[in-house]
Amino acid sequence: MNLLNGNKLIGWLLMLLVSSCVEPFTPEVLEAPNNYLVVNGFINVNGPTTIQLLRTQNLADEGLPPAEKNATVTIETDNGESYRLSETTNGIYEIENLNLNPTHKYRLFISTSKGKKYASDFVEVKQTPAIDEVTWKPVDREVQIYVSTHDSNNNSRYYRWNYESTWHFRSAFYTNLKYENGEVLFRDENDENIYDCWKTENSTTIELSNSIRLSQDVISNYKLLTLPYNSEKIAIKYSILVKQYALTPEAYKYWETLKKNTENIGTLFDPLPSQITSNIRCLSDPQEPVIGYISASTVQEKRIFIDSKELPKDWKTFAPVCYSDTMYLSRHSVVDYFKEGYNIPINGIYPQGSPFPIGYSYASKGCVDCTVWGTNVKPDFWE
Incomplete structure (x- = not known):
């Protein structure tokens, strides 16, 4: 059978399956009990440790996976010492900066509110070498970001990365007006900044590389991520940690x-x-699957900035899609347009020679107030 005929056969089989399913069919797997523990995080031997506990759910279930709340989570050493984590938010357990002895082995122990007990294997501590550099360059119509590292002792070999992206952005429209108590007033220095904001996102991909086939433990220019030329993230200034x-x-x-x-x-x-x-492993029920893997290591970090002024001059930067409209006081009151907060006034409309507005231009809140999408608190690390 050649490839073309094979594809035709698959197509006919799919058509047959679709046309023959008269009654809705829900696979048994969607209805099977599915409430396994998911453990996300690692033991940071030279800094804060954060562990997230969740429960799996069936494919047919809606909403976010349920958090495993009110558990007791402890880091245990092979010499009998232990360090308890505190639940800061639902399913998130943290402990402040640890300074653990890297010559010992460590494991995570979990006791749920229902009495089930789980434990990881004792794992050795991996000493992470420093990041040599984080670099970037424009390639075609995107920004490519790379990371390089090496271990002169050839002891690391296997690497994982994640990152935090932070960028400066502005609302589509600037306004010096506000609606307050049935009036449109001028904003002053005491009013909240709603034009300049910052937003931070954590990476969601799994980034790995190894040097196992190389004579030297070197990772050179591993491509960590790409940003399209018209991304909002690089429209003003972008930073990656x-x-x-x-x-x-x-x-x-x-x-x-x-x-x-x-x-x-x-x-x-x-x-x-x-x-x-x-x-x-689930110590209470060895047959119960557990999802996750606990490692223990040090962490190395490096931050860089990318200013839009450094990008190619012919790149058309991101511009939000927003539209403004006008309202006239002869037809409507400012209460009608601005009381609910969905719209924000931008500029007054003045007849020639008059200090009194006859109307206002306005836009939706998301186009005028940047705090809808981020925070107006400038990060401490921002340059």
Whole structure:
């Protein structure tokens, strides 16, 4: 059978399946009990440790995965010491800066509010080498960002990165007006800034690389992410904080499998999901699956900035799609237009020679007030 005939056969089979399904069909997997523990995080031996506990849900379930609340979460050492984490928000457990001895092994112990107990394997501490540099360059119509590192002792070999993106942006329209107590007034220095804002996002992809096939433990210009030329993130100024973690071979295999499973699902021709091997066990029920992998390491960080002035001059930067309109006081009152807060006045409309407005231009709140999308508090690290 040649490829063309094979594709035709698959097409006919799909048509047959679709046309023969008269009654709605829900696969059993969607209705199967699915309430397994998910453990997200790692043991940071030279800084704050954050562990997130969630529960899995069925594909048919709506909403976010439920948090595992009111658990007791502890870091244990192989010499009997322990450090308890505090629940700061639902399902998020944290402990401030630790300074753990890197010669010991560590594990995570969890006791849920229902009495179930979980524990990871004891793991060795990986000392993460410093990030050599984070660089960027414009390629075609995008910004490409790279990270480089090396370990002169050849002890790391396996690496993982994540990052925080922060960018400065502005609302589509500037206004010096505000609606207050049935009136449109001029804004003053005591009013909140709603024109300049910043937004931060955490990375959502799994970024890995290794030097196992190289004679030297060097990672050179690993492409971490790309930004389209017209992205809002680089319209004014952008910053990225890159975090680097050294991994054991077992941890690297876990993350590599997870990366393949999350990136390759979606079509008939994608490979089937691989089995993910966790190093966390349910002590109360050894047959219960647990999702997650606990590592222990130091962390290295490096931050860079990209100013829009450094980008190619022919790049057309991001511009928000927003429209303004006008209202006239002869037809409507300012209460009609601005009381509910959906619209914000931008400028007054004045007849020639008169100090009294006969109307106002206005736009929706999301086009005038940047705090709808971010914060107007300038980050401490901002240059």
